Amino acid sequence: ALKCHYCGYQEAYPRACPQCGSKHIKNxxxxxxxxxxxxxxxxxxxxxxxxxxxxxxxxxxxxxxxxxxxxxxxxxxxxxxxxxxxxxxxxxxxxxxxxxxxxxxxxxxxxxxxxxxxxxxxxxxxxxxxxxxxxxxxxxxxxxxxxxxxxxxxxxxxxxxxxxxxxxxTYPPFSHIIRVLITGQNEKEVVQYAKNMLKWIKDKAAADEALNSGLLDLGVYEAPIQRINDKYRWQVLIRIHQGIHVKEAWHRLSESLIHKFYREDITVTLDFNPLSLI
The missing domain is CATH 3.40.50.300 (P-loop containing nucleotide triphosphate hydrolases)
Structure with missing residues (x-):
């Protein structure tokens, strides 16, 4: 059987490709x-x-x-x-x-x-x-x-x-990356939560010169490892220019974000220049 070490899901080893039906399949x-x-x-x-x-x-x-x-x-x-x-x-x-x-x-x-x-x-x-x-x-x-x-x-x-x-x-150290990881047991709520957060960040950046001028990229994505321990994972990734004023402005926004999007059933983890994006 095949077993995921992250979420514990198991299924029988496939004898054929689930997409095309070919039997030419191996480990x-x-x-x-x-x-x-x-x-x-x-x-x-x-x-x-x-x-x-x-x-x-x-x-x-x-x-x-x-x-x-x-x-x-x-x-x-x-x-x-x-x-x-x-x-x-x-x-x-x-x-x-x-x-x-x-x-x-x-x-x-x-x-x-x-x-x-x-x-x-x-x-x-x-x-x-x-x-x-x-x-x-x-x-x-x-x-x-x-x-x-x-x-x-x-x-x-x-x-x-x-x-x-x-x-x-323009990857670090030539920029800064902010990763906001959203996890929860209800997949639809996690996805909607991440999209709501993205819109909120976009609106805040558009209204603030320091935020807007320092922004390189902004988007919401499903995490490469989509689920761990029955919790679905999505992330908002923000890439910003270097510079103390830009960094301070996005730090302040990050603090507001944590308070704005606090919920007991959904976990929000914010990390500046994360060691992993997985």
Whole structure:
């Protein structure tokens, strides 16, 4: 069965495409359980340890897994991004990154930065002792600049390339982004709430020179992850120019917005320059 880890929804695995009816359908990508099964076939004598959402649900399980690996009770530690940073094992000499470019396809202007960061961090888990380390990166887009610069440990090169792209499209740090996330259990009410909020912001901006002159983009959208824990998610995204007066004006509007649109059954979360737009 297929199961969403965000909302818990389950359905039977489809035998044909629900859109066109074609039976030429298969999985894309590898989950940790699938990789574990493949590794067991390739290295039957190896002791495998898996660290992911399913194996770290219980309290203290995270530390128990890492302690067991540090005591050398296992030969291979397999995990999600939670094993990418902060670990210091002197005996690790090989690190593999599967589908390293998966995050490049996320609808977020920071996707390249996050991909570069992930590869750089996970590469730092190997060769931390006296033995040299090796990193193998598997990618469907090996020519992408984030993959290329990460594979050469070229932070300066990536920084210049990424900064040039953000300057071209006026993304932060050449602008500010304000994200207003609206969540609730009634989808129709959440959608209407978001649209009402958008209209209110437009009216306020039209009547205020500081707000209007600093506005680059304004719109309402369904969040890329549409529902989490039975709550539907929509967002109002605002992009504004740099400048202290513009920022202060939109800060004041944001405070008014929170008071104006307070409701117990709908949650409104406002974030300046959010770390994620997902």
């Amino acid at each position: 894309f990508g590898l989950g940790t359980q699938k990789v574990e099964a493949e590794l067991q076939q390739l290295f039957p004598a190896a002791r495998l340890l898996r660290m992911d959402y399913d194996t770290t649900r219980r309290k203290g399980s995270h530390h128990r897994i890492l302690d067991a690996f540090e005591r050398k009770e296992y030969d291979i530690l397999l995990g999600t991004q939670m094993v990418a940073k902060g670990l210091d094992f002197s005996n690790v000499t090989l690190v593999g990154v599967l589908a390293a470019d998966a995050s490049l396809n996320l609808p977020d202007y920071r996707s390249s930065e996050k991909t570069f960061q992930l590869i750089t961090q996970v590469a730092g888990r190997t060769g931390r002792g006296n033995k040299p380390g090796r990193v193998i990166v598997q990618s469907y887009q090996p020519e992408h600049y984030a993959i290329q610069y990460a594979s050469h440990h070229d932070y300066t090169g990536f920084f210049k390339k990424e900064l040039g792209i953000r300057r071209q499209f």
